[in-house]
Amino acid sequence: MNKETLLKELSKVNYPGLDKSILEMKIVDDLSIDENGKSEITLSMQNDEAFAVLESQLNDLFAGRVKVVRKSAAKKSIHYGNTANPNNRAPYAKKIVAVTSGKGGVGKSTVSVNLAVALAQKGFSVGLLDADVYGPNIPRMTSTAHEKLQWDENDKIIPSENFGIKIMSVGLTTPAADTPLVWRSSVAVSALIQFLEDVAWGALDFLVIDMPPGTGDIQLTMAQELPITAGVIVTTPQPVALDDVSRAIMMFKDIGVPIGGLVENMSYFIAPDTKKRYDIFGLGGGEKTAKKYAIPFLGKIPLDMQIREFSDDGTPAVAMGDKLQKGYYKNIVENLLKEIGE
């Protein structure tokens, strides 16, 4: 087999779970064919699971004729061409924080809103981009859902503003809250790039992005198009959520996005009448996961009926809550700022 045939075959092999080939993702580090026709492929990867899947796929594809070798990406300074040296579609933002989660419903958007507002309360200029195309809830959570898109004289979209932050959401492009966005990921990505480039954000200290949950094409493209300062990963403490969050952590590590830390949401519940504490989803899961992957643990937020009401009413807890409720988010922001050297 010659190099050309080998490359052609490899261009058809996708990174596990994504519709991008391993060539496009630049994880093929080396390709060699010796004089006896023996071939060897070196893959630069950190994710054990994804490597195991690819190794067996390549062994099947080449019927064992090509040796698959793994090189730990950590040994190289640039391992993913694009994500290690990303474009910068948001040069107006000094720092970019991408909030994500393994699965939906864990409170990622609530955390994004409260982190953004807490940063603004500290005097930073903050933009919040709702990139969760599957559940764009930021307009409701910030009382901006009624607003219509408006353009300035330079044809830039004017972001909404509330609680001291600028806000833009894919949700504002649909006529009603219950209209689903049926977008292929390529369309979602173009819309998000437009929100990065064609919104009059002004100079920002922080652009906080509420990412979609999971590990897909959108996360990958955002990592290629933006120099993300820190990924913040939100989880609840039960094992099923932690399994999903492990995948999100590994993906961030694999694509070279620095992880600012893990937030554990809905950590416990204090009954308002008896003040008894219930560890509904188990105890300490988030901290254990952070330790396992050697990432910072940024803090916990309990399951609190009022936080849910604040979210649904469009009044973030960090702005309208009591001292305790504000404290959960402020503590997380302080820890995050320490991690990113602010």
Ligand code: ADP
């Ligand atoms: P995601 O973005 O992960 O899908 P959301 O932020 O939309 O999650 O939160 C899902 C639901 O859980 C919302 O109704 C929200 O108000 C509620 N919620 C989030 N965090 C908490 C919390 N700490 N206590 C109570 N309810 C919460």
